Amino acid sequence: MxxxxxxxxxxxxxxxxxxxxxxxxxxxxxxxxxxxxxxxxxxxxxxxxxxxxxxxxxxxxxxxxxxxxxxxxxxxxxxxxxxxxxxxxxxxxxxxxxxxxxxxxxxxxxxxxxxxxxxxxxxxxxxxxxxxxxxxxxxxxxxxxxxxxxxxxxxxxxxxxxxxxxxxxxxxxxxxxxTAQNPLFEKFKAILAKEFLEQRAVGYYANRLHVTRKYLSEVVKKNSGKTAKDWIDGLIILEAKVLLQNKSLTINQVSDILNFSNQSVFGKFFKKHTGLSPLAYRTES
Missing domain, CATH: 2.60.120.280 (Regulatory protein AraC)
Known part of the structure; x- marks a missing residue:
């Protein structure tokens, strides 16, 4: 899927x-x-x-x-x-x-x-x-x-x-x-891009990068103006928007692909970050 x-x-x-x-x-x-x-x-x-x-x-x-x-x-x-x-x-x-x-x-x-x-x-x-x-x-x-x-x-x-x-x-x-950004921030983004569907805890990425969660958060915030959690949630929302435009997939299938426990949890997460339900977004897009 x-x-x-x-x-x-x-x-x-x-x-x-x-x-x-x-x-x-x-x-x-x-x-x-x-x-x-x-x-x-x-x-x-x-x-x-x-x-x-x-x-x-x-x-x-x-x-x-x-x-x-x-x-x-x-x-x-x-x-x-x-x-x-x-x-x-x-x-x-x-x-x-x-x-x-x-x-x-x-x-x-x-x-x-x-x-x-x-x-x-x-x-x-x-x-x-x-x-x-x-x-x-x-x-x-x-x-x-x-x-x-x-x-x-x-x-x-x-x-x-x-x-x-x-x-x-x-x-x-x-x-x-x-002119390059902080190497730790760049490594965080590289790992995140590959693993955000399976790993959503800031602590996981801090462990991968051999730093504390607090230090990683400080570096990410300083370099981007967004927290590490913002980055994780933001990528999930972007992926959800791309998937929802594929109308051959049901919303439940989109939820499964994104590794949510069920469609209801996905719906609440999506609406919290976009102001729309997955169905409303699909209808408008």
């Missing part, structure tokens, strides 16, 4: 255009963005180049106002939502499925080794003038290749994606260390 509603590549494409879909990938340069305010996952990776304007993105519990120029990188597993910030934007977006990218790649774990696809603190790469002169031509070449009648388009896109990924990794490694 782990079926979760995701936005397919075809659905993402339909938000921008009615043109026929490529097999495993999709590129668009748009002057608008589908502002999907309800949290969702996707079946494809995304690399986005915000050339002009700004946009608000929330990934899990982290909300960021992104100002151009910037690169956004997201893996399929990341729960995200978007809202409007400026009237005018210009953005290049590449969606691609992992099997498409990995078709000629021996290392099937290639994409997972780059933290900027998964780590909430690394999804956005702000670009200075030097970085813009490096990334802008790459996206211009992608636009020319994919909007034209070039042969070997899939292979060309894979080549450019390799360049983008390696250039982004280089950019991330050159970020001064002092």
């Amino acid at each position: 782990n079926k979760i509603t995701t936005y397919s590549l075809e659905h993402h494409k339909s938000l921008f255009t009615t043109a026929s879909n490529k097999d495993g990938y999709f590129y668009i340069q748009a002057q608008d963005h589908p502002y999907i305010t309800e949290p969702y996952r996707a079946e494809s990776y995304a690399v986005e180049f915000l050339r002009k304007g700004s946009i608000v993105m929330q990934t899990r519990l982290s909300k960021t106002v992104i100002h151009a120029p910037a690169i956004i990188t997201l893996s399929p597993s990341v729960i995200r939502s978007f809202s409007k910030d400026s009237e005018e934007i210009l953005i290049d977006i590449i969606f691609f499925k992992a099997p498409f990218f990995l078709e000629s790649q021996v290392n099937i774990f290639f994409l997972t080794q780059f933290d900027f696809f998964e780590n909430d603190a690394m999804h956005v790469s702000a670009l200075d003038k030097t970085a813009v002169t490096k990334f802008e031509p790459i996206f211009n070449q992608i636009k020319a290749a994919l909007n034209g009648t070039y042969p070997h388009q899939p292979a060309i896109l894979r080549s450019y994606l390799y360049i983008l990924i390696y250039e982004l990794d280089t950019l991330k490694q050159n970020i001064p260390h002092h």
